[in-house]
Amino acid sequence: MKGNPLQTIPDLLHRYVVPAAPPMAWSAAPTRRRSRVGLAALAGILLVQGLLSLRLMNTAYQDEALYLYAGHMYLDLWFGDGAKPPQGFLDIFSGAPYLYPVAAALVDSVFGLAGARFVSLLCMAGVTALIYSLTVRLFNVRAALAAAAAYAVIEATTYMGNFATFDAPALLFITVAFWLVVRFDRRPSWPLMIIVPFLLSLAFAVKYAAAMFAGPVVALAVVVAWPYRGAVRSLLRGVGLFAMTGVFIGLWVAFGGFLQGLRFTTIDREINTDASAAWVLRLAAEYGGVFLLMALLGGVLYLRSQRLNEVPLAQRGPEGAVSPGKVWRFFLAAGLFSSGLLVPAYQAYIHTQVALHKHLGFGLMFAAPLVGVGLVRLMGRHFSSPQFAIAAWLLLLVPGMQQSEKLFYGWPDSTMLMKLVDAELEPDDLYLSSVPQVQQYYLGDRTTLEQWVSTYDLLDPFLQEKYLKYVEQTRFDMIMLDDQVEPEVNKKIQDTVEANPKYRLRARFYYGQGELFGNYMIWVKLP
DSSP: OOOOOGGGHHHHHHOOOOOOOOHHHHOOOHHHHHHHHHHHHHHHHHHHHHHHHOOOOOOHHHHHHHHHHHHHHHHHHHHSOOOOOHHHHHHOOOOTTSSSHHHHHHHHHHHHHHHHHHHHHHHHHHHHHHOOOOHHHHHHHHHHHHHHHHHHHHHHHHHTTTSSSHHHHHHHHHHHHHHHHTTTSSOOOOTHHHHHHHHHHHHHSSSGGGGGHHHHHHHHHHHHHHHHHHHHHHHHHHHHHHHHHHHHHHHHHHSSSSSHHHIIIIOOOOOOSSSOOOHHHHHHHHHHHHHHHHHHHHHHHHHHTTTTTOTOOOSSTOOOOOOOOOHHHHHHHHHHHHHTTTTHHHHHHHHTTTTTTHHHHHHHHHHHHHHHHHHHHHHHHGSSSSSHHHHHHHHHHHHHHHHHHHHHHHHOHHOOOOHHHHHHOOOTTOOEOHHHHHHHHGGGGOOOOOOOOOEEGSSHHHHHHHHOOOOHHOOOOOOEEEEEESSHHHHHHHHHOOOOOEEEEEEEEEEEEEEEEEEEEEEEEEO
């Protein structure tokens, strides 16, 4: 090589500089090849999500046990000669007891608790897949993959994916409704005016609090249709969806038989002081704060610049779409982001953190497309800066794994307990338990509701006096106390049972991780 070799280095480096991407190359509509690659990547994301959920292992939580036990009672009533389920199921459940509990009990009859939990995993996998699909429609494949990858690893997703309660199917119905209004944004569809309200009302019947998200679905149905159908027809679309959703929900309330349960768990729920608003918001920030910050970043960057263009067919095209302006982008971003704030705002208002870690997953589903946009913008054109997006994703993955694991082991493993109960069980025995639902579920038809008294019942002063006398008179054959469930009542029971020489402590064990830990004690009556 002639001349000074060092002089050729800048020339060599210049040959490998990636040129700036043309705007429309970044925003091109999905090709068949791009769609296939995107679906293959989505399959990998869903596999990771499934593994993150299935790694969580514990015996049945009291809510799971209660819903499955109730479902079995309905099945026995409908298809056998079982007793009629108590009215309490309708009065205290946060969803219709003859919907999800019955479906889950059918699966449980064949595959056990693992099968019922796997149904939840399928529901949550469906939610992630629909997030991908609707984000492709709103933005592009890259943003869709980033949105799915982000939502798949957060605590709410992995936890609900292995938890047999109302939450996962209710969220799936809401997501399907949201996907439909996005998928059919460019054409009028009368069936949509029936299907979407029915899905929203079904989500409400499965879990009453899900009605909170009917509003965001309807509002976003107006926003996404605006560029294609104009202001008047889009608003009429929203009015029609809102009215039909109200009709379907009204029919469920009128004929569903769960009005008292709806009032008790949702409408007339008392505002309490168990947790301050600041404490609830702090927990919400812990479980979903990073995700919402990424959604905010995506919304701000999208509002600032439509391109790198994530909106397919943004220019006026054969379907009559107009180029979305900054005002439209603001309404879309604001609608998606604000939906993610509904749960923390409401639960801070009523001062409760109960199930906050699950409920956040409902709102974060709406915010996920913006997270996808934010991650794509961090990567830049041609993945020029992938390290920033990877670091942001890890900020979701690592805490999500830690939080879901801590929460999933936040109740006692009942394996030892059930061995003891099995050894002592007699048809006429009477039992006092902090969580009788767990024992009732595992024992099935070997026991009856009348054999069990819950420490929750002792919150009533009259019943407290009655059952403490039962302890003094040694009428309970076994007493099982979890010191994290109704601790003040438990202390009175423990003092009373320890003062009775006819009881002996049969077992004591500890459970939990981190800040969530407890102590389980079991006394049996001496022969």
